Structure formats: structure tokens, C-alpha cells
Amino acid sequence: MNIIGPDRLIFGVDDIVACNQYLTDYGLKVVRSGPEGGLFEALDGTGVEIRAKTDPTLPPAFETANMLRETVYGVADASTLEAIEAELRKDREVKRDGAGVLHAFDDMGFAIAFQVTCRRQLTLEAEKVNAPGSLNRAVNAVATRDDEDLTPRSLSHVVYFVPDVARAEAFYVKRLGFRCTDRFTGVGPFLQPAGTQDHHTLFMIQTPPFLKGCEHFTFHMAGPSQVMQAGSRFVAKGYQSFWGPGRHRFGSNWFWYFNSPLGCHVEYDADMDLHDASWTEREVPMGADASQLFLFQSRDKWAPGGPPPK
Amino acid sequence: MGAGRPAAEVTGRSLCAVADVKDGGAKGFPAHGVFVVRRGERIDVWRDDCPHQNVPMAWRTDEYLNREGTRIVCAAHGALFDMDSGECVLGACLGDCLERVPHEMVDGAIVIRTNDKRS
Numbered sequence: 001m002n003i004i005g006p007d008r009l010i011f012g013v014d015d016i017v018a019c020n021q022y023l024t025d026y027g028l029k030v031v032r033s034g035p036e037g038g039l040f041e042a043l044d045g046t047g048v049e050i051r052a053k054t055d056p057t058l059p060p061a062f063e064t065a066n067m068l069r070e071t072v073y074g075v076a077d078a079s080t081l082e083a084i085e086a087e088l089r090k091d092r093e094v095k096r097d098g099a100g101v102l103h104a105f106d107d108m109g110f111a112i113a114f115q116v117t118c119r120r121q122l123t124l125e126a127e128k129v130n131a132p133g134s135l136n137r138a139v140n141a142v143a144t145r146d147d148e149d150l151t152p153r154s155l156s157h158v159v160y161f162v163p164d165v166a167r168a169e170a171f172y173v174k175r176l177g178f179r180c181t182d183r184f185t186g187v188g189p190f191l192q193p194a195g196t197q198d199h200h201t202l203f204m205i206q207t208p209p210f211l212k213g214c215e216h217f218t219f220h221m222a223g224p225s226q227v228m229q230a231g232s233r234f235v236a237k238g239y240q241s242f243w244g245p246g247r248h249r250f251g252s253n254w255f256w257y258f259n260s261p262l263g264c265h266v267e268y269d270a271d272m273d274l275h276d277a278s279w280t281e282r283e284v285p286m287g288a289d290a291s292q293l294f295l296f297q298s299r300d301k302w303a304p305g306g307p308p309p310k
Numbered sequence: 311m312g313a314g315r316p317a318a319e320v321t322g323r324s325l326c327a328v329a330d331v332k333d334g335g336a337k338g339f340p341a342h343g344v345f346v347v348r349r350g351e352r353i354d355v356w357r358d359d360c361p362h363q364n365v366p367m368a369w370r371t372d373e374y375l376n377r378e379g380t381r382i383v384c385a386a387h388g389a390l391f392d393m394d395s396g397e398c399v400l401g402a403c404l405g406d407c408l409e410r411v412p413h414e415m416v417d418g419a420i421v422i423r424t425n426d427k428r429s
Contacts, residue, residue, distance in 0.1 A: 014376050014377050015376065015377035017377075018369070018373070018377070022369065022370075064400070064401065065387060065388035065389050065390060065400050065401030065402070066388065067388060161387075210401070210402075210404050211387070211401070213387070213388075215387070237370075238371035239369065239370050240366055240368050240369055240370065240371075240385065242365060242386060258369075259366075259367070259368065259369040259385035259386055260369050261373070261383075261385060262388075263387060263388030264387060265386065265387075
């Protein structure tokens with residue numbers, strides 16, 4: 001199934017004003033934002049939609065604190081949509097709405113949808129790094145700028161808490177053609193759909209049923225400097241850092257997670273590994289050393305000449 | 311609760327004046343690892359530490375409550391807490407409680423004890 005990745009996450013929230021402000025400050029482009037909800041997009045057109053938790057047109061809510069109500073996947077073409085529809089109709093209801101978007105539920109009850117992808121191909125450069133042996137930045141081109149465009153580039157991945165990770169994984173792998181690239185023992189798999197080489201667009205974590213829902217979602221930035229700069233800007237606006245900045249081992253992506261009013265963490269990530277079918281999945285127990293190569297914490301700026309700020 | 315004991319009798323850390331906390335709102339004190347919730351004259355002080363993963367709970371400075379101001383929210387995973395008992399009523403730490411931090415009022419200020427090693 002030529003599924004590329006999540007195009008859009010749809011949330012039904014308690015505090016629309018707070019969520020709209022949050023996603024605006026996070027750096028997404030504001031397509032619309034008002035008392036009834038909002039739509040926020042990355043540079044490639046992927047994004048997050050905010051609606052009221054009482055919106056009757058949303059798939060039903062879980063009986064947990066989760067606010068993610070639907071994950072909309074982008075697929076390569078109409079024939080992929082037909083193949084997904086035929087596959088899922090074998091054992092569950094699949095609805096096709098007026099726009100041709102398919103709607104169904106996975107084996108854990110997460111609402112999923114499929115559309116011909118809305119994402120635009122980006123023609124942009126990554127952060128250019130100079131190093132002895134490989135000079136990549138033009139002479140006189142300065143890497144650091146206060147007015148750097150920190151708009152996230154693309155919706156990277158979403159992470160679910162699930163009560164039966166084996167069954168949850170089997171659905172995505174056997175029915176939708178995802179592949180496991182790595183896994184944490186007793187925790188869950190990193191899953192890659194067939195239409196991308198990104199290390200993962202879905203990670204799942206085994207938890208008790210009362211936790212079921214979204215753990216976090218994240219957007220790809222242009223590189224580690226953008227993760228640092230966007231995260232620092234977010235901290236300066238008063239937002240609460242949860243974990244990071246740092247660099248994961250599985251996927252190698254730089255990360256910085258924040259608390260949010262969307263009922264889950266929201267992350268900035270960058271520079272994820274790519275894998276193809278020749279990659280062999282790794283498996284290690286979860287732990288602090290396994291989760292990151294290094295971890296830092298934001299602090300106030302300082303220059304030598306006096307004691308550092310506490 | 312009134313103004314409380316006169317200042318000369320008390321040893322503790324003064325967080326802020328009651329008037330500095332919005333009525334129906336909350337205020338965080340990261341240096342002490344606590345947050346205050348005010349409902350009219352009633353003040354509750356809680357350890358800013360969600361029982362799920364022992365992390366700070368706000369999503370932004372001073373933002374600890376749901377939209378209606380009827381529940382405390384942990385903005386890690388959206389867990390909801392009863393504002394009277396501190397018990398988690400929905401979410402990741404169902405049934406666990408926030409830790410209440412004893413306080414007293416001194417000349418209209420909210421004061422927590424200094425012998426609490428985390429203060």
C-alpha cells in the first residue's frame with residue numbers, strides 16, 4: 001500500500017482558544033483560527049486541525065483523556081485508496097465521504113482516514129554544515145539569523161499509547177503494509193509505511209487501557225539548529241519543555257518535546273534516518289541510554305565574565 | 311481564610327499575595343516546584359509533579375486548569391484532577407493524587423514551609 005505518512009491529525013479539544021494559540025506559537029502557518037476551531041499547516045500542506053470535543057461530526061471519543069479523534073493518512077494515488085478500501089472492507093466498515101476520503105478504525109479503535117496526499121513536494125535545502133573535508137555553505141553566507149523562518153516543514157510522525165501493541169502492530173503491518181524498522185522490547189515498534197523511507201511515521205507504546213490515545217506528534221524541521229532555535233523561542237514564550245533537546249538513537253532524529261493543551265506532547269524533530277527494505281530491525285530494551293545519544297536542557301544565555309545564571 | 315498569622319511569627323517561603331493569583335485561575339512557582347489554585351477565598355497549593363511520570367504539569371506559564379476552570383490538567387497527557395482532593399479522575403494516573411503542599415496565609419500572602427526540603 002503506497003501510504004506516505006500522516007497528512008493531518010484532527011483533534012477534538014476542551015480549550016480551542018488555548019490550542020489555537022499553542023499551534024500558532026509553535027510556528028505552523030495559520031490557515032484559520034477562531035472560536036469554532038482552527039487549521040494549522042506546515043510548509044508542505046500537512047497539518048493539524050482543531051475542533052471542539054463536542055463536535056458531533058467527529059469519530060467518537062475514547063473514554064480516556066485522549067483528544068486525537070482522527071489520523072488522516074496521505075497515499076500516493078487513487079489506486080492505493082481502492083486497494084486500501086478493498087482490504088479493509090474484508091472485515092470492517094469503510095466509509096467514503098463526499099471528497100473521496102476513506103474513513104475506518106484500526107484494531108485498537110483509533111479512527112484512521114486515507115486520502116490522496118495533500119502534501120506538496122518541497123524544494124528546500126537542509127541546514128548546510130561546514131566541516132574539514134566537506135564545506136557546504138557558500139562563502140560569506142551566515143548560518144545563524146534571528147529572523148530564521150522556523151515554520152515546520154512536514155508532519156513527521158504520531159505516537160499512540162495502545163492496550164495491545166502486538167495486535168495494533170499486526171494491523172498496520174499485515175493489512176496496510178507498514179514495516180517495523182526498530183523496536184523497544186516490551187514497549188513497541190517503530191513503523192514505516194511503504195511510501196516513505198523515513199525511519200517511522202508511527203510508533204506505538206504498550207500501556208494500560210486507561211491511557212489509550214495519542215502520546216505525541218511532531219513536525220520535521222530543517223535541521224538540528226532549527227530544533228534548537230524553535231524550541232528556545234517556544235520556551236521564551238513560556239511553554240513547558242518536557243524532554244529535550246536531544247538526539248534519539250532509533251531514527252537518529254533530533255528531538256524536543258513540550259507539554260500542550262492538546263492532551264499530548266508536541267515535538268520538534270529533525271534529521272531522521274532513512275531506511276529501505278534491506279534494513280534489518282534492531283531490538284533493545286527501553287531505557288535512558290537506549291532512547292538518546294545525549295540530552296540537554298534549555299538555559300538562559302550567558303557569556304563568560306561573570307557567574308552563570310542559576 | 312483571612313490574612314492569617316502576623317508575619318513576625320512565621321518561618322516559610324512566601325509565594326505571592328493572594329491578589330496575584332487570578333480568581334478561578336492558577337499560578338506556578340517553578341523555583342519551589344509548586345502551583346497555586348485560587349477559587350475566591352479558597353487557596354490550594356499542590357506539588358507541580360504529575361504522579362504519572364513525575365514531571366511539571368503546565369503547558370504554559372501558570373496554565374494548569376481546563377477551559378472552564380473546573381479541573382486541574384496535566385498537560386503531558388491531558389490527565390484531569392479533582393480540584394478539592396487532587397485525585398486523578400481521568401487519564402494516565404487514574405486514582406492517584408497530586409501532593410498537597412501545606413500553606414498558611416500571612417498578611418494576605420501565601421506561605422509554604424521552609425522545612426520542606428523541596429521548597
